[in-house]
Amino acid sequence: MTQPWITLRSEETLTLSAPAVVVKDLWFAYREGEWILRGVDLQIPAGGFWAIMGPSGAGKTTLMRILAGLLPFSRGQVLLLGHPLRGKPEPALRRLIGYIPQQLGLVRGLTALENVLLGSLARHDGWRTALGFFPRAEIERAMALLEMLDLADRAHEKVFRLSGGERQRVAIARTLMQDPQLILADEFVSDLDLPRAAQVLALVHRLVRERGLTVILNLHELQLVQEFADHVVILKEGRMVFESPAPDLTWPLFREIMEGEHEISSEITQELRR
């Protein structure tokens, strides 16, 4: 069981130098002929905070679920941390990728601490954990994470009693517990008001810096993207229509891309790159 882990660890220098995500000509449809993604090309280097923007129905969540290995795709190529993604990812690769869905996917009837501990399941998948017994070291680690996220006093509270911002932090702690290199989060601050969302994103930003993580986030608010993200891409009707460093995406440009019917934005992208 430990073999793949060791293999990946020994390749760590290689994987770190490899881009975190490479997507080549990715097509996807839930129903035949109705393409959600139409030939997406994307390359995200390791380390950094990337935001994906775009109107509803642009394919952002679909792209995220494909990258998380939860949605099999038929056309195109995806490389995660240098490893090609085909069908379900290997457990060793999966544990390097943290995924936070839109509604966070927390178990409401469990406590914050228990939810965080679930992040260690990939390391301890035996019957002991299935009965609810986690190694002491993992419990201490989960508590340390909760403490770091300012949630130590809420550790034994059931998740349904926590506020929106607290739940967000529990979801982050669960993902960090997994010890990932890449974190994918699907619009996970969209239910928070702007100040709270900014707090959570500031935290994510800090983690990216301190731990050298790669974080890819679907976001709606341009202000937040400008303030916290390093880089931004815009998806529209299943195509990538824009990519630039986050500060370069201004309001007028953003509006033009979102409202424009034809893809003038690709020219703008090139201009910006020059």
Added chain:
Amino acid sequence: MSAKRLAVRGTWQSLEWRRWRELWFSLGLVALLAWLLNGMGFFEAGRLIQGTSNLARFVQEMFPPDVRILPTIAGALLETLQMAFAGTLLGFLLSFPLGVLGSRTLFPAGVVVIVRFLIAAIRTVPSLLWAVLMVIVVGLGPLAGTLALALYTVGYLAKLYAELFEAIDPEILEAMRGVGARRRHLIRFVLWPESANAILSQLLFMLEYNVRASTVLGLVGAGGIGFYMQAYLGMMAYSRLTTVLLAVLLLVISMDVLSAWLRRRYLLHP
């Protein structure tokens, strides 16, 4: 007439037409009920009058209740309660895994169809018939009643649980699969805590139901207070029967109170 007025008139007509259709449908239902009752002799005046006077005589003989038999029936009442508790718990222990196997959340359609068929087959047999079958299998006494209640419980709870598990938010399962959770972890950390409220609520409902059901199992020799019900009815000792019925009523009300308290005390309110 303007196009707008025509449109309004069209809406009014279709609304009126719908109201008439609902009215005719309701009248049709009432007519069907009358026809069915008539077939059973419900509207025969002589029979109704005879029935009412029979009932009056029966009620007269039922009172006052004969409380001298209380020590005799106390043991049987306790046995009834034991049967209900043991039967419900045993049924629950079987229902949970069957519910898991019968939900598409975690298992492939092939397994689900077979398990759902099995659950439906168990549910088809009424508890009294299960009691008769169990008396044949394990002989007279409370064990037969307990097994009968357990099987009856499985028929209902397993189906309800399977449906509960299928209603679990798929995003939670997805997030858990994302952290590398296996099926056993999903059962322990998602299915159970996410449905705990509903699981306990339905378990309590089943317990209340089984307390009621266990009172009649004695009619077929499967233990409990039902034996005395049948005996006093056979002996036409109606005042004693009243005592038994009042004792059962007290038991059922106590169960309802206990169950309401347990719900208030232990059920979570997310």
